[in-house]
Each structure stands twice: as C-alpha cells, then as structure tokens.
Amino acid sequence: MSKVNILQLRKAIGREEFDHTLLSSALSSYLAVDQKINELLKSGTIDRVKKGLYVFGPESRQAPICKESLANLIYGPSCISMEYALSFHGLIPERVETITSVTPKRDKEFNTPVGRFTYRYLNAAKYPHGIEQQWIDKLHPILIASPEKALCDYVVLNDVPEFTITSSAKAFLLQDLRIGQESWARFDVKKLLRLNAHYNSQNIARILEVL
Numbered sequence: 001m002s003k004v005n006i007l008q009l010r011k012a013i014g015r016e017e018f019d020h021t022l023l024s025s026a027l028s029s030y031l032a033v034d035q036k037i038n039e040l041l042k043s044g045t046i047d048r049v050k051k052g053l054y055v056f057g058p059e060s061r062q063a064p065i066c067k068e069s070l071a072n073l074i075y076g077p078s079c080i081s082m083e084y085a086l087s088f089h090g091l092i093p094e095r096v097e098t099i100t101s102v103t104p105k106r107d108k109e110f111n112t113p114v115g116r117f118t119y120r121y122l123n124a125a126k127y128p129h130g131i132e133q134q135w136i137d138k139l140h141p142i143l144i145a146s147p148e149k150a151l152c153d154y155v156v157l158n159d160v161p162e163f164t165i166t167s168s169a170k171a172f173l174l175q176d177l178r179i180g181q182e183s184w185a186r187f188d189v190k191k192l193l194r195l196n197a198h199y200n201s202q203n204i205a206r207i208l209e210v211l
Helices: 006-013 020-026 032-044 067-076 080-087 149-157 166-176 181-186 189-197 204-211
Strands: 017-019 048-049 053-056 099-103 108-110 115-121 131-137 139-146
Touching: 006 020, 017 020, 017 067, 020 032, 020 053, 032 048, 048 067, 048 108, 053 067, 067 099, 067 108, 067 115, 067 139, 080 099, 080 139, 080 149, 139 149, 149 189, 149 204, 166 204, 189 204
Parallel strands: 099 115
Antiparallel strands: 017 053, 048 053, 108 115, 131 139
C-alpha cells in the first residue's frame, strides 16, 4: 500500500486542527481511508483529540495548535468563559492552562493529548448573552465571553459567598480574582447591567456598585 505523503496531506488540510470529514477528503485519493487514518494515528503523525477531531502530531506540526478553537469544537454549543476568558482579555495576571467554557448542555470534561477542557452548564436563558467572536489569526475565529460575561459566569457558577456589603465585592475582585483596580474601567457597566437583567444576581449587582 502506498504511504501517505505528509506534505501533500498538510497542504490539503491547511491547518493544524481538523475533523474526520476534512481528513477523509484529504485522503480520498488513497485506498482504505480508515486504515490510512489508523496508520497516521499509530505513527504519531496525527493525534486524536476526541472522536472525529484531530490535530497534527508534534513532529508534523508547522504552527502552534489553537486550543481556543478546539475548545469550541470539542463540545458545543459552547463559548470560552470564566478564568480563561478573563486571562485572555488581560484582566487577571495568571496564565490559565485549563480552558473552561460554558454550555447550555450538561457539564463535561475532556483530558486530551493537547490539554484539559472543561465545560460548565449555564442555563439556556443566560448562555447566549455576551458572547463575542474574536480572531486568533486568519484561520481561527473563536467564540469567547466578553469580559463582562466571563465575570458574570464566574460569579454564578462558583460557590461565591453572598456579598452583603459593597466592600465584600471589592475584596472579591481584588483578592479572589486578582483583578487590579486599574483594570476595573475596562468593564462596560452598561453591558454588565444588561447581562444582569438575565443573570439576576445580587452579587453582580454589588460588583456594579463597586465599578
């Protein structure tokens, strides 16, 4: 059987992340396409992220994998949110390794060859509000929470104690989330108000008082 030409395969696919349909199309000139896919997996030329979703292996890679794009593809509908989105927007100092997304479907977690992806259930009435499309590069548009939605999602999906006074909300921003006071102006208060019409959270209302 003829061996897969990796350079031709890469050219036909055109990116580091791809699904089974694109991979099968790129291999359509070969006999026994499924066998070819298994050979590519065994050799490490490609890695399976989940059933039907692949990336090129470390030795075959020509560019970094876009984990944010994979997060959207692994489980959907979903959008990247919470700590990862806050870090992405430059609002918290720590680099966040695990990509957490919100979804109107049930909670799910995927440990993959390229990292850990978690998905948190968010009520369908709250889920669609505040989602933005950002371009990582010309090949990778992603769905990610706005800074305001990321903050709201974090507050409602974690066991955050009730803020009985405004100073508690201030301490939460500074100490728990480590969002410096110099960054507070980057939150759009009008967007937060509109979001809280759907989230209906007393804690978010306290945060609004601080901001």
